Amino acid sequence: MNTTKLTTLLLLSSTTLFAQSNYEDGFIINLNESKIPLQVKFEDWSSNPNKIEVIQDGEKKxxxxxxxxxxxxxxxxxxxxxxxxxxxxxxxxxxxxxxxxPIWKEESTFLKTIVKGNTNLLMHDNNNIVTFYYQSSNNNIQPLIYKIYNDKVSVKKNEQFKNQLRANVHCGTTNWNKLKYSKSDLENYFIKYNTCVSGDEGTSAKTVNNTKSVIEFGVQVGIRNENNKIAFPFLDIEHEFKGTSPTVGVNVEYQFPFLKNRYALAIEANYFHFKRQEVEVNPRFGMGMERKIIEVPVGIKYYIKNNDEHKVFIDAYYNAKINLSSANYAEALYSESFKQELSNISSFSFGLGYQWKNLGIKGRYNFNSSFDVGKYMLGETSSVSLNVFYKFSRLTF
Structure with a gap:
């Protein structure tokens, strides 16, 4: 399979995986209060949705x-x-x-639950204005009123939400002067309230979707199929060096604390050794090539599907390369042998993979890139790799 076909296959596969995996297991609550399991299309809801798309009984709705x-x-x-x-x-x-x-406007929307318990705290965010709401058991959702206004003398605040909380959502003692109309303050207030009224800390008070930062460490081993081309323009000669060699490496990734850890910054260090010598180009001319390199890909990873057991991802990298000793050369065998050092080797790559628990497999295509071969020769390289990896450590904070 040539590199063009493989690149097309990778792109089509990632598109198909993205389309299939953008639905997550979930549910709707119908008007009769029944919870119906189905798949919900994940939209990275940074603002509140006014409609949702689901797959129910095999049909999109x-x-x-x-x-x-x-x-x-x-x-x-x-x-x-x-x-x-x-x-x-x-x-x-x-x-x-x-x-x-307040300036009221009638709307139909889905409010995000921040705290779920005896009384829920909910939030509406339209990317410009953030407002909060509360809902006691089996009661309608009510807005918590807060407004900043200018009465021509000074900027003032209407903090009616504090009176609402005193009257309807209060248990224990509260320093009302320090309570702010913010997600963190109200979240802590509702957690303490739910714990106070339930009498059992941690059962009815629950923070929903509290995504944390994650750092993962792993090792990997695989094979790498190289396609290198060396040209000697002075003699109008060029030759391709193809072959497969083993590769081994380590990887580290930082998963950002938002959107359910779907985005990650990743860095790897992979060692490989490629060597082909005394290749006869014509009866009078031969060539050889050796590369012994640590490749350092740095890039972004996106998890199409990300849960405790199954992960599907795509990634893109810039690949810097560290030459090891003097074993990076192209050799010309003409009237006499001479070696030329390889330099300025870097590339971009694209890949996709699947992870089950801590074990996974990933494929990657390094796009064609050029490099220097002394003063007289030119080089191009591309590669395809397939790796098995194991994540041996995970830190959450």
């Missing part, structure tokens, strides 16, 4: 907040339907209004 009471994924995300008032008052100081009252 869409639901709006008026058709269901909520939806969620099996890894902890929960969104509840809300059909009511949203405060659209600007929170930017140069756009403040003079009125202390």
């Amino acid at each position: 869409q639901y709006s907040p008026k058709e269901i009471k909520g939806f969620g994924t099996n890894n902890g995300q929960l969104y509840l339907s809300y059909n009511g008032k949203i405060d659209v008052s600007s929170q930017f100081y140069n756009q403040l209004t003079e009125s202390r009252e």
Whole structure:
């Protein structure tokens, strides 16, 4: 299989995997309060969705907040339907209004659950304005009112949400002066409240979708199919050096603490040795080549599917190469033998892989790149590799 066909195959495979794996196991809550298992299309909901797409009974369907009471994924995300008032008052100081009252707008949307328990804390984020809501057991969702306004004398705050919490969501003691209308403050407040009213810490109080940073360390071993071309323009001669050699390496990746650790920064160090000598180009001329290199790929990895057991990913790298000793040369065998050092070897690569628990397999294609061979020769290289890897350590913080 040539490199063009393999590149096309990798791209088509990753596209197919992305399309198939963009649905996650989850559920909807219908209007009768029944939870129906299905697959939910993951959209990286940075803002609140107004509709969702699911696969139910083998068919694609869409639901709006008026058709269901909520939806969620099996890894902890929960969104509840809300059909009511949203405060659209600007929170930017140069756009403040003079009125202390919210500017209400009727909307249908799905609110993200921040804390789930005896009383839920929910959030609406349209990328400009963030507002919070609460829901007691079997009651309607209510907005927590907070507004910054300018009464022509000074900038003031309407902190009515504190009175709402005192009256409806309060247990124990609270320093109201320090409580802010922020995700972290309200999240802590609702966790403490749910723990207080339940009398059993950690059972009814639950933080949903608390993604943390992850660092993973691994080792890998595999094979690498090289396609190297050396040209001697002065004599109008060129030759391809093809072959397969083993490779071994280590890898480290940092998974970012958002979007369920789908994005990662990865770095590897892989050793390989490629050698072909005394290849007869014509009856008067022969060539040889040797490369002994540590390749250091640095790049980005995206997990199409990412859970505790199964992971599917694609990645892209810039590959720097460290030459080892003097074993990186092209050799010309003409009237006499002379060696030319290989230099300025770097490349870009694209790959995909699958991981089951700590064990996985990945394929990668290094795109064609040129390099220097002394003063008189030119070089090009590309490669395909297949590696088995094992993740031996994982740090979460």
